Amino acid sequence: MPIAERAWELMAIAVAPTQQCQGLGTALLQWxxxxxxxxxxxxxxxxxxxxxxQLAFYQRAGFRVSAIERDFFLTHYPEPIFERGIQLCDMLRLTLHYDRSNP
Ligand SMILES: CC(C)(COP(=O)(O)OP(=O)(O)OC[C@H]1O[C@@H](n2cnc3c(N)ncnc32)[C@H](O)[C@@H]1OP(=O)(O)O)[C@@H](O)C(=O)NCCC(=O)NCCS
Structure with missing residues (x-):
């Protein structure tokens, strides 16, 4: 969705668990x-x-860390989210700049 002039945010991307790790996500992201x-x-x-x-998934496509939003997952989701037993608390914002040679 558009978030500012000439700036868009990818809100969600997902591949069915049984189909992951076959390159589909990378192809979707590149599209x-x-x-x-x-x-x-x-x-x-x-x-x-x-x-x-996911951090490697995006950075391999050229995204770089541009900001951190502390407590984002604590304040924006009704239930705690765990990945590999670790609770997600903070959100990293990653940005891909199209018009910079160093993204
Ligand atoms: C992120 C996602 C869209 C990637 O889709 P995909 O089809 O698996 O992507 P690819 O096959 O192109 O793989 C990209 C990399 O992610 C890794 N990966 C994908 N799924 C993984 C999983 N469940 N656990 C660990 N690594 C995973 C792959 O191993 C690959 O890395 P590698 O090439 O170094 O092995 C998919 O894993 C997904 O739907 N995840 C759950 C939802 C999610 O986290 N979305 C992003 C929110 S920020």
Whole structure:
């Protein structure tokens, strides 16, 4: 969804658990990156947890950490979220800049 002039946020991306780790997520993410670039955007943002494979998933596609929103998962979700036994508390905001040679 659009969040500012020429800036979009990827709100959610998911692949069915039985179909993960086959490259589908990377292909979906690349489709979104290309579509948003083609719309004339200067940046694409996404929020994710502060740990886990998702961080590598996004950074491999060119996203970089741009901010941290402390307590995001504590204040925006009705139930606690755990990944690998660790509670998600803070959200990292990652940004892909299209018009910088160093993203
Ligand atoms: C994130 C997600 C969309 C990636 O989709 P995918 O089809 O599995 O992606 P790919 O096959 O292109 O794999 C991307 C990398 O993530 C890793 N990965 C994917 N699912 C994983 C899982 N359940 N556990 C550990 N690593 C996982 C893959 O191993 C791969 O890394 P590698 O190439 O170094 O092995 C998918 O795992 C998913 O739906 N996760 C749950 C929802 C979610 O976390 N969405 C993102 C919210 S920020």
């Amino acid at each position: 979104v990156i290309d579509a948003v670039r083609d719309s004339g955007a200067s940046r694409l943002e996404v929020g994710t947890g502060t740990f886990g494979y």
